[in-house]
Amino acid sequence: MPGRAAAERIRKAIALVNAVADGAGDEDLTPTEIAEAIRDCLELSEIEQGSNVRKYLGEALDAVSDGMPADFVAMTLYAALGALGESRSGS
Amino acid sequence: MKSAEGRGRTLDEAVDAALIELGESRRNVDVRVMSESPGETVVEVTVIDHSVAPVIGTAAPANGKAETARSLVEGLLKHMGVRAQVTVRTAADPITIDISGRDLGALIGWRGETLRALQSVTNVMLGKQLAEGERVIVDVERYRQRREHTVREIALRAARQVKMTGDAITLDAMQAFERRAIHLALQDDPDVGSSSIGEEPDRRVVVGPRKPETS
Numbered sequence A: 001m002p003g004r005a006a007a008e009r010i011r012k013a014i015a016l017v018n019a020v021a022d023g024a025g026d027e028d029l030t031p032t033e034i035a036e037a038i039r040d041c042l043e044l045s046e047i048e049q050g051s052n053v054r055k056y057l058g059e060a061l062d063a064v065s066d067g068m069p070a071d072f073v074a075m076t077l078y079a080a081l082g083a084l085g086e087s088r089s090g091s
Numbered sequence B: 001m002k003s004a005e006g007r008g009r010t011l012d013e014a015v016d017a018a019l020i021e022l023g024e025s026r027r028n029v030d031v032r033v034m035s036e037s038p039g040e041t042v043v044e045v046t047v048i049d050h051s052v053a054p055v056i057g058t059a060a061p062a063n064g065k066a067e068t069a070r071s072l073v074e075g076l077l078k079h080m081g082v083r084a085q086v087t088v089r090t091a092a093d094p095i096t097i098d099i100s101g102r103d104l105g106a107l108i109g110w111r112g113e114t115l116r117a118l119q120s121v122t123n124v125m126l127g128k129q130l131a132e133g134e135r136v137i138v139d140v141e142r143y144r145q146r147r148e149h150t151v152r153e154i155a156l157r158a159a160r161q162v163k164m165t166g167d168a169i170t171l172d173a174m175q176a177f178e179r180r181a182i183h184l185a186l187q188d189d190p191d192v193g194s195s196s197i198g199e200e201p202d203r204r205v206v207v208g209p210r211k212p213e214t215s
Helices: A004-022 A031-042 A052-065 A070-088 B012-024 B064-080 B108-131 B143-165 B176-186
Strands: B003-008 B029-034 B041-047 B085-088 B095-099 B137-140 B168-171 B192-197 B205-211
Touching: A004 A031, A004 A052, A004 A070, A004 B108, A004 B137, A004 B168, A031 A052, A070 B108, B003 B012, B012 B029, B012 B064, B012 B192, B029 B143, B041 B168, B041 B205, B064 B085, B064 B108, B085 B176, B108 B137, B108 B143, B137 B143, B143 B168, B143 B176, B143 B192, B143 B205, B176 B192
Parallel strands: B095 B137
Antiparallel strands: B003 B041, B029 B041, B085 B095, B168 B205, B192 B205
């Protein structure tokens, strides 16, 4: 199904950010790892250029590099996931 | 608060015994393991008192932050067109906002995804009102609390099995707050410990015999 891989990768990035926010205390995640997970999403060709999904992912990447709180990054990634869902239901 | 002691050969049996005595269902209680041996498990089961939480309009005045968070969540739900009661959980640290009402499954979402998103938005909107590292927890119909109880029970069951067999057990993939609940449940166990393996979102807790400390 189109968009499935993208949804999985975005969810992986969200899980990483939530692990930082929730502090399970069983892993040591760096912003670089989170940024890599978001870049993995952006590399997918199924995420169209100029789409809202790409826009939100870009914002999330900026938020990570700017040192924004984990909840802010998570919120932006949820927005990307929502936009992906909208684009899938609209296509 | 109503509570009862339950005894049984297994954790499930002990909890069930206490639930029968209380006339309550599992979702309405908090379980604390008093003692555990191969032959008998003793638990204390306490009924969660929903009535002590303040209702809309009568929120706890002692905590301004909690009230701000409550009214913020209430406003978000209103914009989403969700009719629900929003309350501040009393004596909860960190601040916990409870949402209750009918048909709120959509607000929880797949594996709690929508609930988690709502919590992220709430924390971002509260922003500077929260101290560094301080966060607000949002719970719908005590979903999160019930999940924590469930994984704690899973952890204790796994620990018992590890003690009997000596073999480590790998649990299903869990979210960070669930893994945290397991680590906390087993942290004082002298014989069994927990660690995590794998990468998000497939990170799993391994419950195994605690290795003797090397000096």
